[in-house]
Amino acid sequence: MSLAILDAREWQQTVDLRTGQPREASGPLADMVAGLVGRRPYPGDRDATCNDWVADVALEMVERYDPRFAFLSFSEQYYSLRHSPLTEAEEQARIDGAFAAVERFARESGFTVVVVGTGELVPAAVPVDLEGLDGLVVSSNWCAHYAGLYDASAADLEKLANHPAIAQVAAKADILTLFGGTAADGERLPEHMVAVKEGHYLKGTSLRRLYKIPQPSPVIPVSNNLGPVACLTDIRPALLNLLRTDKVALALVEGVGCRQFPLPYHTCANGRGWFAYEPGDGQFLAISKGRHSIFEHNGGYRYYQDDTDDKAYPYSGFFSEMPTGTIGEAIAARSIAVGNRSMFMHMLTGCDIACECFARNLYNQGVMAVIHRQDKYAGK
Template sequence: MSLAILDARQWQQVVDLRSGYKIEADSPLVGTVKGVLARHPFPGDRDPRGNAWVTDTALDLIDRYDPGFAFLTYARQYYSSRYSPLTATEREEMREAAFAEVERFARESGFATVIVGTGGMTRAVAPIDLTGLDGLAVASNWSARYAGLYGLSARDMDRLLGHPDLERVASREEILELFGGGPDDGGRLPEQMAVARTGRYFNTTSLRRLVMLPAPSPVVPVSANLDGVASITDVKGAVLARLGREKVAIALLEGLGCEDFTVPFTACRNGRGWYCYEPGDSQYLALTTGGHRVFEHNGGYRYYLDDIERKPYPFSGYFTTLPSGTIGEAYPGRSIAVGNRSMFMHVTTGCDIACECFARNLYNQGLMAVIHRQDKPAGAQ
């Protein structure tokens, strides 16, 4: 059973991750993780201390759990660029500070640290208005570039195919062909998928005004200290090959692309064909599972169909199951994940222990840690 520890500063509660119900748990590891959370309150998504929180929390957890693998996400520069009007100098300083935190983690932990960028940012030009369709358009807060389309009329198709802000409208069959799927794989794909041009984005329920967006990134940087990678789906296998010989960490820098990297890197494919990942669930899963999970996780699925009264995993966003085949699940040794990106640490990495901020629409509600495994002995590699 996976359990979650909710921390709202001076108040903590343990719940069953799948049901969300309160449980009693007092194992030594639960006490250890509670202590880590209490010592490191989250400062906020855009707070200048946000990325330092990742490093500090990870180092504290390493001292007490002794993992062989760590997955870190540094996202302050992504949220700040996306929602705050910054000067070029401010963005550069934020980028340098993010790299400095990764370097501090590597130096103080002794982990060989592989740095991965999720792709650069571009100015948000204008939203795309899909109201007035005879059919249904579905957009996710996790995606600005893709929207799902259902039940379109001939009039809708004429309007969309000539829309100046759309790069393309791809059918379910085209997506299946692009990713090598069969008819049985398309159940969670939209009937059509609208793809926005650079700088355009689909309106969602987000309450925040967008300043910048993830730029379409066919390739993203992976630091040159990881050999044998040509795609982000190669990272899992390449890292697993090194684990056991040395301790390794993956440090994900959100909102940074090839043009932002200050260390030598390999430009790796970030999707397939016209479909490139944004920082979100499908990109994380491509990295952590070594495969494309677009059929299950994409910007156009009607997630409201899963929003039932007793939805499993109520603290895990859209997810109703925990993905299998992750790097943390495959690695037999101890593992941790720490990041200032809500939900993705505990859902997509499969690590034994995940510590993450609990924030929604930039509102800081505290922290959450998830313990998936308590049975690995000390020194397990």
């Protein structure tokens, strides 16, 4: 059973992650993690100290849990550039702050830190409204470029084919072919996936104004201490290889592409064909599992269909099952995940312990720590 410790500042509740039912949890590991999250309240997604929170929590976990692998995300600059009107100098300061937090973690932990930029942000220039179609358009809050299309009429498809903002309309079969799937893999794929052009974004679900959006980057930077990797799915085997000799941390620095990456790097493919990952669950999972995950995690799935009374993992957002084959599962030694990406850290990394913000649509609710494995801890 995976335990989730929910910390709402000076108040904690421990639940079974799968059912959400309260659980009494004690023991050296649960006590250690509960104490840690209680001491370190989350400052907020766009707070200037948000990435320092990641480094601080990760360093304390390194001290107390002694992991061999750490999966980290540094996302403050992604949230701030996306939703705050910043000057160029302010944007650069945010990005510099993220890399400073990564560098501090590396220096103080002694880990070999492999840094991946998840792709550059570009100005949100042109909102695109697809609500006038006969069919159903499904887009999500954190996916600017891709939408699912269901029950499209012939008129819809013709309209989209001539739409100046549309880069691609791909049928499910085309996506399956592109990523080598069979018909059975397409259950969570939309009937069509609509992609808009760079600088354009789908509006509909984002409450806040978007200032910057992800560029559909065909390549992303990977620090060259990992060696060359052809594709983001090759990061995982290279990390596992590096773990034979080093304690390793993978640091995903979100919203940063090759142009702003301050470290020596190689580029790797960030998708396949016309499809490039945006920073998000699909990209995290492709890196974690070492294989593309667009069939399960794409911007066009009708996520609300899973929102039922008996949905498992009620504190895990739109996830209703635990992904398998993640990198944490492949590591016999101790592993941790820390990040300011809600839900992703405990669902997508597979690490023994995950500590993450519990923020929803940038509202700061507190911190959630998930303990997947209690058997590796002997106390420290």
